[in-house]
Amino acid sequence: EIVLTQSPGTLSLSPGERATLSCRASQSVAGNYLAWYQQKPGQAPWLLIFGASSRATGIPDRFSGSGSGTDFTLTISRLEPEDFAVYFCQQYGSSITFGQGTRLEIK
């Protein structure tokens, strides 16, 4: 099973700042089959990025994904108030596993 480790556990930033979230896999993710989801309290996860770098429909271009192999990054270029949430990475190249999440909180 591929284990995904996200860092940091919590990220404290202010609106307008840049956020960089990391997701590291215990082994190479086949085909860069890596997705990112946003989850707000009491809500279901929402797909942001698939294929490591492709934005899902309707996702603003301030969200971008990058990386390959075992190291992946989600970047939010300029934080908006609605971006403060928990973010999960997920690999779907070998079964499905999720990272433990990064909480993005307002500083």
Add this chain to the structure above:
Amino acid sequence: EVQLVESGGGLVQPGGSLRLSCAASGLTFSKNALSWVRQAPGTGLEWVSIISDDATYTRYAGSVKGRFTISRDNSKNTVFLEMNSLRVEDTAVYYCAKSSGSGVGKDYLDSWGQGALVTVSS
């Protein structure tokens, strides 16, 4: 717009059984695989099971294999999760999620329901 609505959650004693349903609309149901993903209180996401578009293939997480069964009725646009021999550690919100493809591999989850809470407690 894709809508997934879970039902059937509730309180059950350890060792008991429960059947979750997920009714879908706004999509060609028979063309997509569907997954169940759960989230224990205050924790992360755990994939539970997936079923292919025509129900030919199913997969399970090791933690539920042999206890849970996924199925679907394409005539009713509904997917099910039959949960037996429930344990306290199965307590979670269970989400139904639509795959981007039709099979049981190499697809991300592009639409999610709002979840159904399952509590296993004596």
